[in-house]
Amino acid sequence: xSVPAAFDYHPATSVDExxxxxxxxxxxxxxxAGGHSLIPAMKLxxxxxxxxxxxxxxxxxxxxxxxxDHIVIGGLTTYVQIEQSDLLRKHFPLLPEATSMVGDQQVxxxxxxxxxxxxxxxxxxxxxxxxxxxxxxxxxxxQGKRTIPADDFxxxxxxxxxxxxxxxxxxxxxxxxxxxxxxxxxxxxKASHYAIAGCAAxxxxxxxxxxxxxxxxxxxxxxxxxxxxxxENALVGKQLSETVIAEAxxxxxDGEDMIVDIxxxxxxxxxxxxVVARRAIMRALERI
Amino acid sequence: xxxxxxxxxxVNGQQHQxxxxxxxxxxxxxxxxxxxxxxxxxxxxxxxxxxxxxxxGEAIKSCTVLAVQADGGEVLTIEGLxxxxxxxxxxxxxxxxxxxxxxxxxxxxIMASYQLLKNNPHPTETEIRRGLEGNICRCTGYxxxxxxxxxxxxxxxxxxxxxxxxxx
Numbered sequence: 001x002s003v004p005a006a007f008d009y010h011p012a013t014s015v016d017e018x019x020x021x022x023x024x025x026x027x028x029x030x031x032x033a034g035g036h037s038l039i040p041a042m043k044l045x046x047x048x049x050x051x052x053x054x055x056x057x058x059x060x061x062x063x064x065x066x067x068x069d070h071i072v073i074g075g076l077t078t079y080v081q082i083e084q085s086d087l088l089r090k091h092f093p094l095l096p097e098a099t100s101m102v103g104d105q106q107v108x109x110x111x112x113x114x115x116x117x118x119x120x121x122x123x124x125x126x127x128x129x130x131x132x133x134x135x136x137x138x139x140x141x142x143q144g145k146r147t148i149p150a151d152d153f154x155x156x157x158x159x160x161x162x163x164x165x166x167x168x169x170x171x172x173x174x175x176x177x178x179x180x181x182x183x184x185x186x187x188x189x190k191a192s193h194y195a196i197a198g199c200a201a202x203x204x205x206x207x208x209x210x211x212x213x214x215x216x217x218x219x220x221x222x223x224x225x226x227x228x229x230x231x232e233n234a235l236v237g238k239q240l241s242e243t244v245i246a247e248a249x250x251x252x253x254d255g256e257d258m259i260v261d262i263x264x265x266x267x268x269x270x271x272x273x274x275v276v277a278r279r280a281i282m283r284a285l286e287r288i
Numbered sequence: 289x290x291x292x293x294x295x296x297x298x299v300n301g302q303q304h305q306x307x308x309x310x311x312x313x314x315x316x317x318x319x320x321x322x323x324x325x326x327x328x329x330x331x332x333x334x335x336x337x338x339x340x341x342x343x344x345g346e347a348i349k350s351c352t353v354l355a356v357q358a359d360g361g362e363v364l365t366i367e368g369l370x371x372x373x374x375x376x377x378x379x380x381x382x383x384x385x386x387x388x389x390x391x392x393x394x395x396x397x398i399m400a401s402y403q404l405l406k407n408n409p410h411p412t413e414t415e416i417r418r419g420l421e422g423n424i425c426r427c428t429g430y431x432x433x434x435x436x437x438x439x440x441x442x443x444x445x446x447x448x449x450x451x452x453x454x455x456x
Contacts, residue, residue, distance in 0.1 A: 003311055006311055109348055
């Protein structure tokens with residue numbers, strides 16, 4: 001029987017209360033949101049917090065709304081809420097698209113965007129999307145709020161820029177300007193649906209039809225979620241023919257440390273990262 | 289030693305107040321504390337769907353939810369789907385269309401189908417297969433499971449008195 005190691009449970013009713021509990025229990029505490037990464041890890045005893053601070057019922061952190069130049073998403077917004085959001089479908093189709101590929105309906109009912117990003121599993125889907133969309137990640141700690149650009153957030157496998165006494169509370173997604181399309185594609189593990197290789201692509205086309213901006217992120221294949229700068233550089237300024245795209249995606253994981261496990265060798269993952277990157281870029285272009 | 293917590297959960301319309309260890313999973317609470325053994329434990333890794341129940345109107349995998357997280361909530365299990373002695377249209381569909389062989393996955397399949405049909409009363413075959421992607425049948429009886437859900441969809445649209453159980 002697989003059950004977590006014993007812990008004390010602290011349901012928090014507000015962000016301030018949760019931060020105070022984090023300060024009180026320090027390294028012995030973990031935050032629980034939807035629990036669909038943490039509880040499996042606890043059942044395997046990979047994680048054994050002595051104190052579990054449940055922020056799952058802080059309903060004020062669950063929202064999707066439009067501001068002047070941003071769409072903002074609360075940290076506790078579930079995958080299902082993102083998947084069904086017309087606002088997100090209109091502005092960032094890759095986000096509901098990627099979310100619909102997470103796990104299954106039951107997992108999407110519970111899992112949250114904040115939980116996924118704070119957990120930062122390199123095989124998860126949303127870190128790549130957040131990175132490609134250049135999200136501003138708002139976190140709150142004892143000294144108040146600060147904003148971390150997505151590019152600075154994903155430090156290493158399961159490691160982020162979030163301090164131990166901080167809570168991820170909001171994502172601010174800058175609205176796209178000009179002619180922009182976006183898409184997410186992945187090769188999924190058949191059982192878990194985690195990405196063996198995934199790619200989030202946001203492409204902007206200028207007046208002359210050439211690519212004026214590209215934001216490409218790779219998940220699943222590399223040991224941490226990355227921006228594929230070599231691919232972006234190979235796209236920007238060019239007319240995006242199939243040949244140009246094929247050449248660009250061949251650099252998807254250049255110089256990166258790869259995940260190697262029973263689901264795929266280094267060589268396989270590099271090749272699959274290029275395949276999903278090509279598909280994501282092509283689909284993003286179709287959506288412009 | 290950790291502190292036990294008192295939780296109040298309404299299961300199949302009946303309220304229960306229980307002291308539980310915080311680490312107790314919802315599926316163990318249902319099976320071992322309340323003796324509702326219709327909810328099964330399969331993979332225990334949130335992949336197979338044998339443990340699916342409704343929590344506050346949404347299908348969830350009860351092996352990946354703590355009982356304390358259900359505090360104050362409403363749970364619907366396979367036992368609460370139809371009144372004592374009766375069958376819900378989804379159960380009738382699984383019976384009529386042979387939607388089960390060994391039956392181990394069936395409670396989870398039915399609860400996942402319940403959410404699917406609640407959100408989408410007339411799903412296409414593709415939508416049914418996608419709606420049940422989190423439920424695994426190792427007898428591989430998927431063809432008849434799809435037929436069973438289609439049958440239930442028809443039953444529920446023609447039945448004037450589709451049971452809407454408590455807890456949902």
